[in-house]
Amino acid sequence: MPEPTAPVSAARRPARVPAAPDTHAIVIGASMAGLLAARVLCDHFARVTLVERDALPDGVQARKGVPQGRHLHVLHTKGEEILNGWFPGLSADLVASGAxxxxxxxxxxxxxxxxxxxxxxxxxxxxAMSRPLLETHVYRRVLRLPNLVCRPRHEAITLATNPDRSRVTGVIVRRVPADGCTELLEADLVVDASGRGSRSPAWLELLGYRRPTESxxxxxxxxxxxxxxxxxxxxxxxxxxxxxxxxxxxxxxxxxxxxxxxxxxxxxxxxxxxxxxxxxxxxxxxxxxxxxxxxxxxxxxxxxxxxxxxxxxPSNLRRHYERMRDFPERYLVVGDAMCSFNPIYAQGMTVSAWEAEALDGMLRQRATTPAKAATRAYFTAAARMIDKSWRIAAGEDFRYAGVAGSKALGTDIINWYVGRVHKATHRDPAISAAFIKVLMSLEAPTSLFKPGTALTVLKGARA
Ligand SMILES: Cc1cc2nc3c(=O)[nH]c(=O)nc-3n(C[C@H](O)[C@H](O)[C@H](O)COP(=O)(O)OP(=O)(O)OC[C@H]3O[C@@H](n4cnc5c(N)ncnc54)[C@H](O)[C@@H]3O)c2cc1C
CATH class of the missing domain: 3.30.70.2450 (Alpha-Beta Plaits)
Incomplete structure (x- = not known):
């Protein structure tokens, strides 16, 4: 079989936005979502601090805070495209390292x-590569950013706010293992990328806000x-x-x-x-x-x-920050902390990459948008992206006996149709390509309902 020769084209990033002087952003968690958020923030803030509970290994190796890293990880084509936009030449480096x-x-x-x-x-x-290989390459590139400081073996334990608690002003951290001391890191923006176990719902509650609703x-x-x-x-x-x-x-x-x-x-x-x-x-x-x-x-x-x-x-889990009426300014959530999907659909890293793009988009308009509106705009944009992937992951899961939970209206009809698409991919290269594009996040799921595709799929179903 010939070697595939079609490397993914790197999406070109618009020109760098000058960082506002004396500004500081903090990211909690240095896994994929945190690394991508840190990369984006370095274009917009004078300083960025990445706070990570784990010691970060020198070599390519799985670590305690990312236990899923020892299991199969597939990066969607769209995710790879976005990553190459932020880190030009990443794919070539990964192939040179054995991907x-x-x-x-x-x-x-x-x-x-x-x-x-x-x-x-x-x-x-x-x-195809191990998850630690991908993460290590991204991490090394992030560490080379001149305005980034990484604080490994530091755990965020709670948020700091202004007196009326309307704005997050920093994070309180402690060393790992704990030595009884805590430290306040002040910031103009705090981003929670601490994964599925995120304490944002509890931290918000402690500050007098509601917890986000969950699906x-x-x-x-x-x-x-x-x-x-x-x-x-x-x-x-x-x-x-x-x-x-x-x-x-x-x-x-x-x-x-x-x-x-x-x-x-x-x-x-x-x-x-x-x-x-x-x-x-x-x-x-x-x-x-x-x-x-x-x-x-x-x-x-x-x-x-x-x-x-x-x-x-245990479950697909989505926290609906976009539905919260009241939310502190200068605080955002990304990655699995907001939504974690059934891993067999391999969506988490690509959704984190999309969210990083949404964060960049929001920060580019920051000068003209009040902080509260900017936060809302980010969560709304992120929710729109999550919706697409959630429909695939959570929707498909309802095909299996014993799966229970928040089932969106129309799931059974969509599953019936997508089932016909699956069957068509067994024989028809054009339908297979259309389906793979959706699976790899290159096209929206709605593309499978285009008249030409639908006609072929439904004809096949009747046959
Ligand atoms: C078994 C499995 C297989 C998967 N396979 C795929 C796949 O094939 N493709 C795909 O795209 N996605 C896959 N995923 C999902 C993917 O791993 C995540 O979406 C991705 O890692 C992004 O997660 P994250 O960065 O938000 O959080 P995580 O990867 O969970 O990282 C959270 C980070 O925050 C740190 N941290 C936590 N709390 C604190 C704190 N209080 N202070 C400081 N640091 C803290 C942790 O140490 C960790 O480094 C899979 C997931 C699982 C469970």
Whole structure:
């Protein structure tokens, strides 16, 4: 199979906005959302401080504060495009460090909704690598920004405000491990990027605000991951495998992707009571029970190079900051702290990248917009982006028996139609390309309803 040659074009950033003198912004959390927010803020503030609870490793290695980093992470094509805009040359550096460029329908053996996706070279690509490799490259580039200071081993414990609590004025931090001392870091803007476990709802409540309302879709998903030595001979027809379950009763997922240093990352998982066991026999049995045999065949011969790692993911969780009538000025929330999605749809990092763009857009208009209105504009823009991804992740999850939660109006009809799209991708390259563009966040889900696409899909459904 020819090498995919279509690197994602880097979106060009508009000219840098001069930073306002003597201004300071703080970001809580130095994972993907925090790093991206810090990159944006460095264009708008004289100083930016990144506060991170973990010690940040020198090399490429997973860390305690990002436990999901040990599991398969796929970066959407759109996310890669945005990242290259902020960090020119990032993709080339990642490939030089061992990332593999995959043409999605060409290199991926992908079984979904009862059939294999049609195989063809499309130019629609993704980069396959470990999550720590990606994060390390982004982190190193952020650290090189001249107006950024990183405070690893520091934990944000609460917010500081003005006397009437209408404005956040900083963050109180303590060292990790705690030594009994705390420190006030004053700032003109504080951004919470501390992930799903964010304490923003509790901090706001403490200040006399309401907590944000939440939407949840309970899926009880479990991931079990192990690394293996790559052996191209046992997978001659593809570079990666992704086997999705056939709903409603089948609930097991399996994926194998190449990562740097000649390894495969294999993640097996499932909804509710269909988690993959973390032992040799149980792991293989889970692979054998997937809807297609390919991954099991490879695993039977593969040489493991790591232990099993397990991660539980209880629910899609969305915090509706955009609906809050009263919210302190100069405080924002990004990334998983605002919304965390079922990981099998691989949306989190791309949504964080979109939010960073929304933050940039808001800050570019800051001079002409009062602080309260700017905050509202940011949360509204972020919610619009989250809506698109939430419809895919939370909506699709309702296909599976036992999934419960906030179901948007029209979900069943949309799922019926998208189910027909899935079937069409088994035979039709044009529909497959249209679907992949939505999956990779290059097009809005509504693009699947364009008349030409809909006609082909519905004709196929009738046949
Ligand atoms: C199993 C799994 C697989 C996933 N796979 C994918 C995928 O394939 N593709 C994709 O795009 N996304 C995926 N995601 C989601 C992705 O990992 C996140 O969306 C992404 O990391 C952005 O999260 P974040 O930066 O907001 O938060 P996190 O990654 O959770 O990071 C939060 C950071 O804040 C720090 N922190 C927390 N509290 C404090 C505090 N009080 N003070 C200072 N620091 C603090 C933590 O140490 C950590 O560094 C997956 C998630 C899971 C669970």
């Amino acid at each position: 593999t460029r995959l043409d999605i329908p060409g290199d991926l053996l992908w079984f979904h909704l009862g059939g294999y996706n049609v195989r063809f070279q499309s130019g629609l690509t993704t980069l 949840t879709v309970t899926i009880g998903f479990g991931y079990t991951t192990r690394l293996y030595r790559q052996d191209a001979a046992s997978l001659p027809q593809a570079k990666a495998i992704f086997i999705q379950p056939t709903p409603p009763q089948q609930k097991r997922v399996g994926a194998l992707f190449p990562i740097e240093e000649g390894r495969w990352i294999v993640t097996l998982g499932g909804y509710r009571d269909h988690h993959a066991p973390a032992d040799e026999q149980g792991f293989l049995a889970h692979a054998r029970a997937l809807c297609a045999p390919d991954l099991h065949r490879v695993l039977e011969r593969a040489e493991p190079v790591s232990d099993f790692i397990v991660h539980g993911f």
